[in-house]
Amino acid sequence: MSQDNRTQPPHQERRPPWWIPQFFLSPALSLFFLRFAVASSIVTAGFTIYYASGASFKGSQQQYLVGNRVAALILGPFTMVHHVGTAFGPRIFPLPMKIDIVLLLAEVAYHLYRVGTLVTRKGSVGARWLGEVSLLYLVSVWFLAFSILGLLITRIFQMIDGGGVHSRWRTVDVARVRTTPWWKYPAHAMFGRRIWDQGVPGESRWLSRLRGFLALISVCALVAFGVYQSIIAPISEMGMTPYRRYRAAFLAQDMTEILSSVEWRVILIWQKHYDAETGLFSAPVLSDSVAAVARWDLTGEEQEPCSVASVQIGMLGLEPNITDVAEVVCPLQQSSTQLPFWDFPNYFISVNFTDIYGPVFPGSHPSFAPHSVRVYVGTVGNLETVIKTTEPISLFPGSHIMSVIHPVSQESFMIATVAQTLPNHYLREELDLNVSSIALTLQNVNGEWDLIQDYRSKSVLSGLSATGGLGSLLSTILVMFLGMSLLGAVLRAKPNSPFGFLHNVRSVQADMVAECDRRYPGLRNEIERVEKDPGVVAYLLNTLIDLQALGYGVHEANPTGSHVHDEEKNESL
Template identity: 20%
Template sequence: MSTAFFSLDIIFVVVEIAFTIYLHTHVDQNYPGMIDFLQIVWHIILVLLACLLVIRLLDLGIIVKRRGLTRSLIERYDIAWPIRTPSRHSKTKNEELSGVSILLGGWKPHFPGEARWIIHSRGLFSITLIFALLLYAVSNVVIEPLQENGAILTRERRAGSLMKFLRYQHEHEITSSPASTIVVARRPPFGALSSTSSRYNLSDSVTVEPLWRKIDGFISQSPCIVQEPSTQRLSDTNLPVADTVSLSCVPSQNPYPSHNLTPDRKSQLSYQIILTDLLVTVNFTRLGISIDKQEYTTLDSVQVYLGLTDRVDDAVRKSAPTTLVPGVNLIGMVQVVMRREFVSPSLSTFGIFGSYRTYYTADMVHVWPDPRPLKSNPSQNSPEIGTLRIAFQNDFSDWKIIEDYRDKSVLSGFASIGGLWAFIAGVFTAMYGTSILKTLFGFKPLSFIGLAHWFQRNSLRDACTAEYPLLQQDLQTPLLERGLLSFFYDHLLDVGFLAPSKKETAYATEDHELL
């Protein structure tokens, strides 16, 4: 039992040292998203320390049980004190397993006549491979998956025509189509300080007008709905990030009469219903911004986001804004993009819980000065007014889909460990003719039982002895009569479960002494 505790202790210490070195050399604590990563790592270190404490307490209990309370408190004791293990075919009845052999393995000749340099090189090489594999496992199973949890990777895919998909979604009344357009106006909370809070002036200063084309004299679209203003905050601080106001533009399902319309006309109307022009107007005077004296443009401006979703966070976090300043009239061409992100990035770390949430965003691909306000509405050519006309690009190219993915996960880490282990085990076996586990821990290549049979070892031994009466005789072959079968027992086959238990051996010894 002490051997197992000592081995676990060494493993936990190595993992803690690896975590500490990695945190101080590779992790930038100021990098966005690293806060959750560092919290998880420190929790893992605390769990490892708790496991070490439990192991120390259990080992202390074993020491007190074996040596007594008085001797345990007074006499000097080493955790890796020599442990006696029986040897069936050795000249000495017992072999000592020291703390060094527990950590580095027993460096012994596997075959009679092996040179000392082969024994030493085999031991050093096996230790180097085991520790390299352990560090590789910590990096690929724990550190790298957690690091990707703080900085999610994305990849781009391509699909068929976007326009055909949008029309199909709209004609079949599928609500997942990006028919709901949301415009978000956002500005720093401390910009343009005035007697009235800009948080409450923002909703009065921003208007969004859908520019529906009147075809055949029919138009029945509702105006964009202004949602309640809000103040966005970062998840890890109480400081306000920006004041926002969002306006949702949802077209009616069938604003035009469908009778007496040709298929081409229906297609044209369907396209306009889904993707219409929007005119965003910002009155900077109502925000308390002085037009004659603009001291800091960054604070005296408004960022406009466009999203094809009902969630403000999706539009703000996943799309780039267009900045409006007083007296500027712009027109921007927009491309629709599908976004697929993990529902739970933390669960996706394991590599088997990668469920996605799908929504739509809009990328502003082109922005030019807009000459139309000069002709259509002269009041928009005022120095305190800024406008942005948003138009969806008539794009028949492949549809761009951006989705989250995992390059490193716990499951892929175990898979890479398996491949590395198979490679180094093959190289080691080719060089020394034996396995790494047999070199370090004495595990033989072939075993007849597994962990599931541990609790019925005695019954299995009795059943095998009854089925094969000469098994015990073969195992106890005298030294001068040992042959190929004994050679297999010593180096290839693990038949330890057939040996009698310690209690049975003790009882047999007592009976022999009584006789």
């Protein structure tokens, strides 16, 4: 027996195993996953080569996106060559199915690992802001991973359905067409066949080609627009949340309850200075250079000392080796109002820069931002939230200022904004250039409350709505100029059809055929007479009315012929 006879599966009609879902044996499903895999692998390979091959790979964002440089440079282009070669067919790219499944297993393992690291890694998407170009790369990796997974599942079921050991060495044939010009196979595999057929009998070839070309461009535009609006745009907002500002005469009940248990927080942050001689950052602790008191009465005479303690906050840019963070904590005062929120400690905080900065003398210029202590005022228990949601007050060496704090409601907590900052001319002792002070007081007269609310301008639903609007516009243009909607041009579905995708399931289809034969016993004979003498009814059945799912139609008078029609119709997807 020759090698060719051994490698070719026997030509016999056989039913697939009962436990294999028929949906996974459809050639249209394999083509669907292949087209997504080819498109996403090309995008992924291009971005991988760009990010991983140049000097820009040293950037943290490039390392976050690409991961292991060597693996990305090898597996990225290899995956693209694998799937693009599969689309060219067994004549140009003969690949045994068994080897193809092994390659798919390796690819899906690597890309699912990449998806897992990108999603679960601390500081990943949502915690950091990435440009839309970088998000396009992330989305292409996700699409590629799940497209390869879909291809792997369909390949395994198709190999089992083929039966026998010889089917494992059968070459992969996704389009299942035999064409003489070599370029027609990849064209059919990537763009389908029925999309280029005539819409009505006698239609000019250039019209059918124009409709197919416009439908193809419309589908690609819809997919690209839908991916951007429904996936890339919503994700891009996760790292830079938009917000809007409102005004209200009264606060909501839940916010009033929050004010009854609020605690004021004051945080001071000092950026340590680098010593070129020792090669180290300055060692003195900020809390040792800060003194604070709370002034509860209007005269300012009744002062109560506050404690100052060093704290560590796990935020990017606030590492203990380069910054020093201190918190001012004042004893709670018995509330004299219904809302303790208004019982503000009226802080007076002084900072001695002698140890943390060095002596300050006339003629020195400590006027840059790194020379100042940043003062944050907030009401949230989480110090990291206070730093993220409030603007700091810069306290420079030798300066003495007064700041008025204005409360603002943001979602479910209160934040403090600086209404105004003024020089403090009321200090009685002689001023020291090494010592600075800041007096904080609360503006407790509110005409209206300021409310800040986070919102999402982009979402999956809004993206789908925008995509549907573009699809309706493109479909209307096709109907106006070429007489067929976008859905009809792609699926070759007739305008008047009571059937959907689920009606093509074999069991459902068999029940419909049996019931129609019982209710309309003369319908099949009428169709046969129309086929022998075609007229108006034959024209309507060919162009407008769809009965193919039931096996009724001109040039197709038996139920078994509908299966071929369904595969061709689904293949256009």
